[in-house]
Amino acid sequence: MTSASKVDLMDFILPDHQTSALKAAVLIQRWYRQYVARTEMRRRYTWHIFQSIEYSGEQAQIKLYNFLGYLMDNFTPSKISSYFCYQNIEVPEIYSGPHLTFPLTVEQAMGLVEAFRMKKQLHSRYVLQLLLETWKLLRMFPNINRISTCHSKEITICGDLHGQLEDLLLIFYKNGMPSLEKPYVFNGDFVDRGKDSIEILLILFSFLLVYPSDVYLNRGNHEDHIVNLRYGFTKEVLTKYKMHGKRIVKLLQKIFSWLPLATVIDQKVLVLHGGISDTTDLSLLARLDRHKYVSALRPPKKRLMSSVGTSIDSDDEIWSNSRFNQRRTSLTYPKPLGERDSFQNRSLQDFSDRLKANVVENELEPQSRRPSIFNSVTTRSEKEITLSVSSDSAYSDTMEEWKQILDLLWSDPMTPDGCIPNEVRGGGCYWGPDVTEDFLNKHNLQLIIRSHECKQDGYEFCHNRKVLTLFSASNYYDVGSNRGAYYQASNLTRELSVRQSIGRTERSALKVLREQLFAHRSDLICAFKKFDSNKTGLVSLSEWANAVESVMHLNLPWRMLRYQLVTCKTSDGVINYYEWFNQLHIDQSLLETLYRHRSTLETIFRIVDTDNSGFITIEDFRQTWKLLSIYLKMEITDEAICDLAIAIDSNQDGSIDIDEFMEAFRLTDKKSRLERGRSMFMGTAPDLTKLEGDPNI
């Protein structure tokens, strides 16, 4: 009975090497196949679980948010809860500032504005709590926000605020506070230079929490911890919050990296902080992991990178009154700084001697009003960037993404055509009107609204009025200073034509319907089979309609909808229903489906990876799975979870990186898996040839 499968030690001790080699080979093959099968089993099992999230009948989007919300509420890995823990911070009796309770209400947000107006300071406990809530929320937003003006007539867009609370208060006074009827877009650079950066952030974040669909924040180049070190924000926080300042700074670092990169209004107006380059690609920007790019001045850490670009501070700043045209070109890009390990612990100051050129610095100091510079546009030549070249192709993808973000946050428009590196700032580019034209055409947009540069009147059009620069920090409206401005976007775009808007609704309804159909596929297949007694896999179109009707119990004109729902090939009015199901799956917004699972998994990974190191510990992974099983009300034993975690850690280093995590859920494609399955017992079974014509492959 079992003799055929047992391999004995004695079998190896044979004079005939060939025979023993044969037996050895058999053993190894069997052993290896077993390993592969077990791995595949694990993948399937975990995939099943995620499929059940996808297809249990709810809208996928809501499901995802709910699960993520649940995860975030319940997942308290030891690292983060201890570090950002606010619960232990006591608020003393003598504290006269505002007390916050969560979830935040609009009264509290307004109360905060009022308190700051009265020069109060928010207690660090509430700061941390507010920041934590903000962080949780920001993680759910896409890289590019999309708003439409159909609900409210106007959207208000504010440019750089740079810690100038008075300007924000003035805007709120003149224009009204953010609300459901009064949506706002804040276009970056909330901090640095001015003295109330943290207060501005807290106000913006509170309104964001209260009105998450009506307040939009774009990241600016100053939402960057390295820039903050130089330009005053970090110092402000550490001064105002002596005990917990460091934690606040750290949390802000994360938050900044999670700020969305841009906003599109009515699919026609692009609002972003810096600008574009001739290579700017919105779909790439929409897809990348924005939080990996903690600082736009530094490419993200990579485990195997041999050297890392880093920003360098220069001791040689020269205060200059030079005008716009007299900006000194500062650089040749310095050479790479060598192996990562060799400079990991150096302070920023150490690099100054390795710079080949000086960095010129122009600061517009709002408090000190210098009449000689009133005509000049602020020029900020910021830091230099070191790039190290690596031949790793994944790394070059990362570099590409990083460049895209850099361009977005740091670029400035110029008058002549073309696109050249922005040497004054040391990052991003100068882009010309031809680049604007091409870009707008390519993405079917009409206008770019950006900030980043101070303009005397607070705003300025250029590039044939296709680019608008908006700057909101002002000099108290004094003579010889610039004004701050905000822009009200309304009637910017034509009303959507009636036909267009119906199309939109129809598409989303169809999408829901497709999801429902797919969720019922087992019942539907049974129903189809009833019509398909010869097991051909085919039914006629009217049989299709009958079957669908009988299963879905939805009073819909299925025969009419058929043309929308059945897009796979039908010859002679006959549908292959298996193929239809595959097609159905794919039709559901291809990009969404392709990336849906991926992004769910990646998001989950990111949540678990609280220190953004790119690794999660086995223990964290286990905890997450436990939560998942509770949430889904599924029985997954501790043992199974342990095994899963260990199996996923394929290089056995005790932690799971994103690649291993994704790999665990990778489905081998059906065809090759079946082929492999066949090879396990192929060779002698004659019946197997009958499987050749399987239509399901």
Next chain:
Amino acid sequence: MAESKQSAELTEVQKKIRATFEAFDYEFNNTVDVREIGTIIYALGCFPSQKDLHDFIAQVEEDHTGWIHLDKFLPAMTEVLLEHKFPPIPEDLVLQAFEVLDKEKKGYLDPEELTKYMTQEGEPFTQVEMDEMLTAHADHEKNCICYKDLISQLTIDPDL
């Protein structure tokens, strides 16, 4: 006492079989494609030979339709598990198997050597299987397969 223990074991075994089976049952109708059977049986911790698989399939297949139904699979597989019909291959035996192939006793195998054995001898691998094994487990720098490391890496406790 012994009986309840036995029936507890039985339930456990059957649960495991069901769970594994269901993972490959795409149409939720308690059938799986016959080509997945090998994977399922392996996944349950067994190490059948090709012939063992053939015989098993012959037992449970639904009239050569290419489908296997849980109703037949469950009892057959339960028997396999309870009687330990396809026992695991102990680590040291695998090691010896590798050592047999490593004629020169180098301590490792060249990819070409391994490929030759795996694709031409015994129950041969397909090209895909071979490529996968090499990609995943060959040491790319030294261009060899250090089988001792490989064994400890891949051997998972059969007592799932």
